[in-house]
C-alpha cells in the first residue's frame with residue numbers, strides 16, 4: 001500500500017478558490033492521510049483598503065461560502081479566519097500539529113515576501129511548506145529564450161509556449177478522486193476544534209460587517225460569483241467563442257468572456273479554459289485561437305513580473321524613466337470621474353466606476369488618454385485601476401499600463417498615440433456604449449455623439465443641448481496634446497542617450 005509522507009497537512013486557499021482541478025490541493029491529498037483546508041481574510045490586505053465598499057472582497061466572500069459548500073459536499077470542510085495570514089497560518093499549522101502546509105504559487109512581490117515569512121515560521125516548527133504551480137500554464141523558468149533569458153517580446157514567448165504545450169499541461173487535477181482524505185468538522189477531534197478556535201479559525205464565515213466591509217452593487221448587477229458563476233460564464237462564452245476574434249473589440253457587443261475576475265480568484269481553472277480554447281482551435285475555430293492567445297498574454301505578463309519585480313515601481317524600459325509628467329491633479333480628477341469631454345473615455349471610466357469592469361479596448365483607450373493626452377504618470381492610472389478593477393491583477397494591469405505608456409516590454413511605440421475620436425467612431429460607431437454610460441449625450445446623432453464639441457451649435461440648440469453646460473468641453477485638445485507628448489518623450493529619450 002502507498003505510504004503517505006504526511007499524517008496531517010493543511011491546505012491554504014488564496015487565489016484558487018475552487019475545490020476541483022487545484023494543483024496543490026490535489027498534491028496535499030495524495031501525500032497526506034488527512035488534509036485540513038483553510039482560508040484567511042488577510043487583515044494586511046483588507047485593513048489597507050481605502051474604500052470599505054469593495055466588490056472584490058464581496059466576490060471573495062461569496063466565493064468562499066460556495067467553496068465551503070463544495071468541500072462539505074466532498075466530505076471535508078473549510079476553516080476560515082479574519083487575521084494576518086502570515087501569522088495565522090503558522091499558528092494554525094502548529095495548533096493542528098500538521099506536518100506540512102500546501103499552497104499554490106503567487107507571483108506578486110508582496111505575496112512572495114509573505115510566503116517567505118510563512119515558510120520561515122513553519123521551518124522553525126519543522127513543518128514543511130509545499131508550493132505548486134496552479135495559476136498559469138507555464139511559470140518561472142519553464143519557458144526561457146535559447147540564451148536562457150526571460151522573454152521580453154510576446155510573439156516568441158507565445159511560439160515557445162505553444163511549442164512546449166502537451167496534453168499534460170492542460171490536464172485537470174482530479175481532486176474529488178482523493179477527497180476522502182479531507183478533514184471535516186465532525187471527524188476533527190475536540191482538541192483540533194479547540195486548537196483552531198484558539199487561533200481564530202472557525203468553520204463559520206465572518207460577516208462582511210465584522211470585517212468592516214460594506215456591500216456593493218455586486219448582487220444588483222447579478223455578478224456571478226464562485227465556481228458556479230465561473231462555470232456559467234464559461235458555458236455562455238463557449239457558445240460565442242467562434243466569433244470572439246470579430247466581436248471582442250466592440251464594447252457594446254457581448255464579445256469577451258468576462259471571466260477575468262474568476263481567473264483572478266481561481267474560481268475557474270486556467271487549465272480548463274486553455275483546454276477548451278486549444279480543443280476548439282484544433283477543430284478550426286479562429287475565435288478560440290485568438291482567445292487562447294489572450295490567455296497566453298496573461299501567462300506572459302506573469303512571466304515578466306516574476307523575472308522583473310522592479311516593473312512594479314519603474315518602467316520596464318529604463319530610458320522612459322526620465323519623462324517629466326505634467327501630473328495635473330484637476331485633469332486626473334476629470335479622467336477618474338469620467339468628465340474629460342471625450343464621450344468614449346468618459347463612458348469607459350464610468351463603466352469602471354459603476355461596475356468594476358472595463359472592456360479591454362477601452363482600457364487601452366482610457367490608459368492612452370491619461371498618459372499621452374494628459375501626460376499623467378502611468379503609475380497614477382495603474383493605481384486607480386488597481387483600486388477599482390474587480391479583476392485587478394498586478395502583472396496584467398502593470399503590463400497593460402506599461403504597454404499603453406510605451407514604457408513596457410513589447411509596448412506600442414511612443415509615437416503611436418490613440419486618437420480618442422477615431423477609436424470611438426471605429427469601435428462604438430453607433431454610440432450604443434456611449435449612450436449607456438454617458439446619458440447626457442444620448443440625444444446626439446450617431447455621428448455627433450463621438451465629438452459633441454464639433455457639432456454645430458444650431459443643431460445642438462435645436463436639441464436643447466449645450467456643450468460646456470450639459471456636458472464638458474474637452475479638457476485638452478487632442479492634436480496639441482499629442483504634439484506636446486511626442487516632444488516630451490523625444491526629449492526624455494534624447495537626454496538618456498546623451499547621458
Ligand SMILES: Cc1cc2nc3c(=O)[nH]c(=O)nc-3n(C[C@H](O)[C@H](O)[C@H](O)COP(=O)(O)OP(=O)(O)OC[C@H]3O[C@@H](n4cnc5c(N)ncnc54)[C@H](O)[C@@H]3O)c2cc1C
Nearest residue numbers: 256257258259260294298360363391392393396397400401
Ligand atoms: C491598461 C490595462 C489594464 C489592464 N488591467 C488588467 C487587470 O488588472 N487584470 C486583468 O485580468 N486584465 C487586465 N487587462 C487586460 C484585459 O483588458 C482584461 O484581461 C480583459 O479586458 C478582461 O475581460 P475578459 O475576461 O472578458 O477578457 P477576454 O477577452 O475574454 O480574455 C480572456 C482572459 O485573457 C486574459 N487577458 C486578456 N487580455 C489580456 C491582456 N492584454 N493581458 C493579460 N491578460 C489578458 C484575461 O485573464 C482575460 O480574462 C488590462 C489591460 C489594459 C490595457
